[in-house]
Amino acid sequence: MTAPVILWFRQDLRLADQPALVAAASEGPVIPVYILDDQAPRHWRMGAAQRWWLHHSLASLDKDLRRHGSHLVLRKGLAAEEIVRIARETGATRIHAVRHYEPWWQKAEEGVSKAFDLCLHDGNCLAPPDTIRTGSGGPYKIYTPFWRALAGRMPPPSPLLEPRITTPDKWPESEELEDWGLLPVRPNWAKGFDAEWTPGEAGAKARLDAFLSGVDDYSVRRDLPSVEGTSRLSPHLHFGEVSPAIVWHALSRKADAAKFVKELAWRDFAQNMMLVLPGMGDRNGREAFDHFPWRTGSEADADFAAWTKGMTGYPIVDAGMRQLWATGWMHNRVRMIAASFLVKHLLIDWRRGARWFWDTLVDADYGNNSLNWQWIAGSGLDSNPFGRIMAPLTQSPKFDAGGYIRRWVPELADVPDAAIHDPEESGLLCPAYPAKLIGHREARERALAALGRARNTA
Template identity: 60%
Template structure:
């Protein structure tokens, strides 16, 4: 029997359209391994919601592998040390993996390659990040021209089918027990809403894709209405690599109608990776120097406002509904994400990095690139961003996008209000259990614009 080949898994937890597994299987027995490496990620180690998802995704992948005659190995520690030790233990000559582009994973790939023969493959994006370039050969920074260039290369190659069997080594090395990693919350167990809403794993991803295929042609017309639930809900599955973007594209790309708008959103995910390849510290450093001196609010009053925002107690129903949906399910509707992010930054004048960190801990789709790019876009500090002076009005946004049903679902103390009141409850109709607004919209707008003028001065 030929030497076993190691497959190093990270955010690519699937068997179909998985280039690293296919390449390894063509060479010999395969040892799939997931390494829990919080040391390399440091302050970017996964947050609580992502760890919950990871536990269930790994359990699902192990079950899928066992149906193919294989299994999933679990090890903990620095990737380069763990993989080098495993390769020596089993006599493996190669480690195969998919490229990852977060700065800590790029560093890890260099470190691993310094100890073992590392073979990297593409497959987590429509095109390898950094490969779509301008006529002069420079990488794109702005989404619209990036998407136009990427779209010309589409569709992506047909997805690879899942292998019928995966050859196993003669003996399996020792593996950690998933339960011992303690990825699940216990004191308290706050994940009940997530368990009810999600099915992590490749089968769950395919189920979401089949459900969305029936709605994809109406995406542009319905996506901004949180009460309709017309979005794909694929973001955490894509983030953890339980489904490839090529699979998504080929499943819905010919749906007709306004599906092109959805495909552009898949392209936005590629664009975000393209940005962090150029600016690895994008999650912490504003791209525009103007924001280095921005007068963000600090002190106890600001911290109290931040806590109210995190808890969904701002007094603005659409914002509170979104923040409570996030806490309950680990996910928030995209239109509401924009409203909630704008509210934190511009109504409360709290540093966008506070919001980015909160989303990092509470989102099941907490993707470094997408999270950072979206927060810097909203703040106006990004290389491609909204202008700071464009301040979203939460009350009118709520009415415009007919969020009454959505608010009733997530802010039950307002459930009995009629549609004409629920977006902006008057003092007469506002229940005593629902908080007053942290700040009036007009006052917030004037304060934000004054802060911006001070920054420019």
């Protein structure tokens, strides 16, 4: 019999447009493997909300594989060691995998390739980031020229069809998904997730089809949290249940898709930035921010706790933080407002916010999450200047967030339209709703003063 080959799944949990699968299937019987590795990422081990998604996504992938008479082999441990162990146990000739750019996956790929024949394929980006280079041959550190260079490489290759899969005569041992304890039990804080999400490749296809039917209004609707006109494809893209190429080709037939295509390219830029600054989740892109006087101590901790619970006294911020807790997701416009509030109004280190998002977002992506927080904080290589301080009380009416606030902050459900964005300023007493942690003007002055001290220290 032909020796088997290993298909190493990570954040590419799909069968369509899966180049590693196509290559493996062309060589012989395929052993699909997923390894839960909580050791290699260290403090970047998968967050709680992601683990909920992973459980359901792996169950869906296994179901899809069983249509081919195959199934998913599950192991837990150091991926670089476990994948090689499985290959040797089964007499496999080669390991196929989609290339990943997170620093722990880069290290794992290097380790596997030293011990076994590892064949890496590009499939989780529009174009491999190491092929998008400046005129001098270096990587781009600013998005706009990166986008222009990437656009010149489009379209991406046509999506690959799901291949026929042959199975080995003998299978390696597999752990049981239910034994991994990925789902919360006591308490089950993910009760609201089921109504919002359908993890897996079929769920990704349904979400893409739904988005395509309304994408013609995307450039306007994307900024309106009350209508939630965003694609909601982000967790499916993060887990690789749909490829960027599939999304790009589907959107290419739509007239008003240019804005979303640029956002899809932002994901490629985030992967590029992981190569430029692998420690971007912990390390400032701009050294000047290493001296920034972030608030610490008990008062800052209390403010941070209020922010996480959606009890800041700023309705648009609180609505977003409560949506995040209830659904594992937050509207993109509100993410920016809530993140800016933590960093600039409360003067709390962006890394604390990034950590909270990492644990609570179903779409928490190391590259995207880190890049976006550093953009807001002004600490990134490509970022919004810190001195540009987003005003939540202006943003809320500008983007018609009244309905959004009423949904997620029920204490304010009966507040009239004229006061919903700032009940305190309107003189309305809402006993169950907190007063502002700090006034906007006071926060702005404090933030700019902190920026001045940071500049004097640098």
